Amino acid sequence: MEGNYYPLLKWILLAPLAGFLLNGLLGKKFLGERAGGLIGSLAILVSFIFAALSFSDLLNLPAENRLLRDTLFNWISAGTFSVDAAFRFDPLAAVMALIVTGVSFLIHVYSTGYMKGDAGYNRYFAYLNLFVFFMLALVLADNPLVMFVGWEGVGLCSYLLIGFWYEDPEKATAGKKAFITNRVGDAGFLIGLMILSGILAANGVIAMDFETLRANAHLLGAYNFLGIAAPTLVCLLLFFGATGKSAQFPLYVWLPDAMAGPTPVSALIHAATMVTAGVYMLARLSFLYELAPRALEVVLLVGCFTAFFAAVIGLAQRDIKKVLAYSTVSQLGYMFMAAGAGAYAASVFHLATHAFFKALLFLGAGSVIHGMSGEQDLLKMGGLKKEMPFTFLLVAAGWLAIAGVPGLSGFYSKDLILEKVFEHGGAFVWGVGVLTAALTAFYTTRLFVLAFLRSKRGTGHAHESPLSMTLPMTALALLAVGGGLFLKDRLFVFLDPSFVPSHGHTPEALRLMVISVAAGFTGIITAFLLTLPGPAAALKAALPRAHALVYNKFYVDEIYGFLVLRPLKRFSDRVLFGLVDAGLIDGLLVNGTARASYAAGRLLAKAQNGRLDTYALVFAAGVALMLYWII
Amino acid sequence: MSAYTLAGISFLLFALAAAGFLTCGSLVRMLMFLELMLNAANVALVALGPQPASQAYAVMLFAIAAAEAGVGLALIITLASTFRTLEAANIKELKG
Amino acid sequence: MIAAAVYFFGGLAALATLLMIFQRDPVKAAMLMLAALLSTAGLYLALSAQLLAALQVILYAGAIMTLFIVALTVMPQAWRDHQPKNVFTRVLGLAAAAVLLTELVKVSAVLRTAVRNVDFSESGVLGLARELFGRFAFQFELLSLVILTSIVAAVTLAAKRREA
Numbered sequence: 001m002e003g004n005y006y007p008l009l010k011w012i013l014l015a016p017l018a019g020f021l022l023n024g025l026l027g028k029k030f031l032g033e034r035a036g037g038l039i040g041s042l043a044i045l046v047s048f049i050f051a052a053l054s055f056s057d058l059l060n061l062p063a064e065n066r067l068l069r070d071t072l073f074n075w076i077s078a079g080t081f082s083v084d085a086a087f088r089f090d091p092l093a094a095v096m097a098l099i100v101t102g103v104s105f106l107i108h109v110y111s112t113g114y115m116k117g118d119a120g121y122n123r124y125f126a127y128l129n130l131f132v133f134f135m136l137a138l139v140l141a142d143n144p145l146v147m148f149v150g151w152e153g154v155g156l157c158s159y160l161l162i163g164f165w166y167e168d169p170e171k172a173t174a175g176k177k178a179f180i181t182n183r184v185g186d187a188g189f190l191i192g193l194m195i196l197s198g199i200l201a202a203n204g205v206i207a208m209d210f211e212t213l214r215a216n217a218h219l220l221g222a223y224n225f226l227g228i229a230a231p232t233l234v235c236l237l238l239f240f241g242a243t244g245k246s247a248q249f250p251l252y253v254w255l256p257d258a259m260a261g262p263t264p265v266s267a268l269i270h271a272a273t274m275v276t277a278g279v280y281m282l283a284r285l286s287f288l289y290e291l292a293p294r295a296l297e298v299v300l301l302v303g304c305f306t307a308f309f310a311a312v313i314g315l316a317q318r319d320i321k322k323v324l325a326y327s328t329v330s331q332l333g334y335m336f337m338a339a340g341a342g343a344y345a346a347s348v349f350h351l352a353t354h355a356f357f358k359a360l361l362f363l364g365a366g367s368v369i370h371g372m373s374g375e376q377d378l379l380k381m382g383g384l385k386k387e388m389p390f391t392f393l394l395v396a397a398g399w400l401a402i403a404g405v406p407g408l409s410g411f412y413s414k415d416l417i418l419e420k421v422f423e424h425g426g427a428f429v430w431g432v433g434v435l436t437a438a439l440t441a442f443y444t445t446r447l448f449v450l451a452f453l454r455s456k457r458g459t460g461h462a463h464e465s466p467l468s469m470t471l472p473m474t475a476l477a478l479l480a481v482g483g484g485l486f487l488k489d490r491l492f493v494f495l496d497p498s499f500v501p502s503h504g505h506t507p508e509a510l511r512l513m514v515i516s517v518a519a520g521f522t523g524i525i526t527a528f529l530l531t532l533p534g535p536a537a538a539l540k541a542a543l544p545r546a547h548a549l550v551y552n553k554f555y556v557d558e559i560y561g562f563l564v565l566r567p568l569k570r571f572s573d574r575v576l577f578g579l580v581d582a583g584l585i586d587g588l589l590v591n592g593t594a595r596a597s598y599a600a601g602r603l604l605a606k607a608q609n610g611r612l613d614t615y616a617l618v619f620a621a622g623v624a625l626m627l628y629w630i631i
Numbered sequence: 632m633s634a635y636t637l638a639g640i641s642f643l644l645f646a647l648a649a650a651g652f653l654t655c656g657s658l659v660r661m662l663m664f665l666e667l668m669l670n671a672a673n674v675a676l677v678a679l680g681p682q683p684a685s686q687a688y689a690v691m692l693f694a695i696a697a698a699e700a701g702v703g704l705a706l707i708i709t710l711a712s713t714f715r716t717l718e719a720a721n722i723k724e725l726k727g
Numbered sequence: 728m729i730a731a732a733v734y735f736f737g738g739l740a741a742l743a744t745l746l747m748i749f750q751r752d753p754v755k756a757a758m759l760m761l762a763a764l765l766s767t768a769g770l771y772l773a774l775s776a777q778l779l780a781a782l783q784v785i786l787y788a789g790a791i792m793t794l795f796i797v798a799l800t801v802m803p804q805a806w807r808d809h810q811p812k813n814v815f816t817r818v819l820g821l822a823a824a825a826v827l828l829t830e831l832v833k834v835s836a837v838l839r840t841a842v843r844n845v846d847f848s849e850s851g852v853l854g855l856a857r858e859l860f861g862r863f864a865f866q867f868e869l870l871s872l873v874i875l876t877s878i879v880a881a882v883t884l885a886a887k888r889r890e891a
Binding site: 633634635636637638639640642643644645646647648649650651653654655659660662663664666667670673674677678682683684686687688689690691693694695696697698699700701702704705706707708709711717 | 733734737740741744745747748756760763764767770771774776778779782783786787790791794795798799802816817819820821823824825827828831832835836839851854855857858859862863866867870873874876877878880881882884885
Binding site: 609611613 | 653658661
């Protein structure tokens, strides 16, 4: 097979696993806080270094043959079906691995400051390392099964980390919600995968690695399920899994609740890495999606709708982290829009820039929360510019990046996406995208203004965060500001060697760019105006019902509760508990067995009742039978 | 007449007495039917066996029957005084 | 004629036993048993076992029956079943007896060919005496031991009762 054998690959994965084992097994008693944090961060640093080394080795290879492989062990071997725990390092995987390990390392360093003094400090780092391990397994996987292992694993770690402070039942419930919603999506993913492998196996293709899949994907075209072509069905099912993992409509409901976890967790998992798994999957399986244009349309529409919908909800939220959560959902929608338009490289580009500025924003929010000793309500903050100058500057960088101010990273990636979407033929979708850009700028500016500017509304004195927290934020701010410019063409050339960077823009493209930038600035200015207490109150008074609707996230959670959860609970109670558990298992099997043996015992005891006449009867009957037998 | 008929008569007597023995509840009644069964066996012995040896055996059986009846009644009286009832159904210490 | 006598006495005994099964009154039941025993004596007579007939009357009808009658006189309620047994057991008992009869009859099918002459002979007592005091003398004497043992047993049981 092609691909050079590169034994270093496995160490990218095993370093975080080692960190997990050390922190998990030795924990607070033997390691203590400082050593625990050190080990956790070091593990990721080692991983990052290995990833960088692999990346440089990859660059040395000729552009058409950039592929490194490694195999850990033979995982499944059942007759002719054989799956290895194999990993590949190609340009796409390289980009993802670098982002994951790099941003993770920064967040680990940040966490050493943020989580200081927490009772579960070592457990936290163990979970974080485990998460990075699974995420790397996901991006470096050479076949969809190993990818699914990573897929599930990050879901698990997400649950563990969201419900990190598990003593609070609300937080534990949020963790459960995340895991279960993810699981629903994963069911779709698995079914899609099964159909895929089933069809391929029926045609004699048994190996499951991506190269083989790419070569044989066309075989799917011959099959139809209930009128839907097989490629479309598989792609839709896989996308359903992606909506769960990457928080798109309809399975996005877990992400806002996931803000119950520690803020660095939100930064890592729900901004930079786990939620991008869906986008990565789409990019990885792009050859499959190219066979199913209808599925791509669905992806495009869902991404567009989600982006707009989430941005609207984010307009009226009070909790600083919730605003950022809905912002993440919205930006992921952008990435899916790009993928739906066939521009997978653009979606990966936005993935990268989003990782930078969203992680920065989350870390900044964490810094604010840390400084305000736990306060998260935006309406109780204000005037932090003076009290937390560092954070102010760094968050400003992130704000400008996400708002699409020209020159910063967000501008490049978002603009590219909008251009590609327009090219793909959807003026309507493009329009919604531009509107969403305006809304994005609005709510981020609102967040910035309410938290840092204007007069101070809160009580107490906010202290600036320690160096361990501000240094990683600085690194991210540099990336957020300069990353776009740096990566703009290099990324595309790297991902697709046949890409030719265009010089200058067509007049069409320039016009689109001007409109989207204008939309961004409109959003910023409107936010400045509307967050003044006067206009804000007036607006709220004018549209009370609309405000309530938006503030309550359009009651989607309540609708789900009514449509899905209540019937399920009732079914569980009546049928599964009442009928099956209490009735069948308890009543029939457990108690029934006891009663049956008791009854049998009583029946058999009649044979020894001490009564003469019974004995005589048995005696006579026996004699009769014996005679009958003999004769 | 054939020996078959004689055998049949004695078997009939035995079966009737057995029927009575198996369907009664009181101990004394059981003993009485028991004696009748023994009597029927005696008839069979006399009717079918080689004379006069079988008759000698029959004489001995008389004596044994008498002895058995005596002992049986003594036992019944003892049981009656211990259990205060003469029903075979109630004279038991097992709980079956 | 002898055959008729055999049938007559045999049938009588059978009838008496049958009636006894369904009899409730202890006095009548005792009478029926007596009838059965006496018919057996007649049967012996018909079979030319005169000594046996006499002994049957003396021992069975005279001694054993008297014993039962005394017992029934002392405790007349001993005859009745105070608790009616359930039908199932009764039916089972009757069925067992019926099956027993059938089987026994089947067993003795071989005897169809054997012929037994029941001519009336004057007296076979001499031959019987020779057997009893000759060949079976030892067993005959043992009988007295048996009776002695039973007497001792009965007295012991009765004595125990009185003391208890």
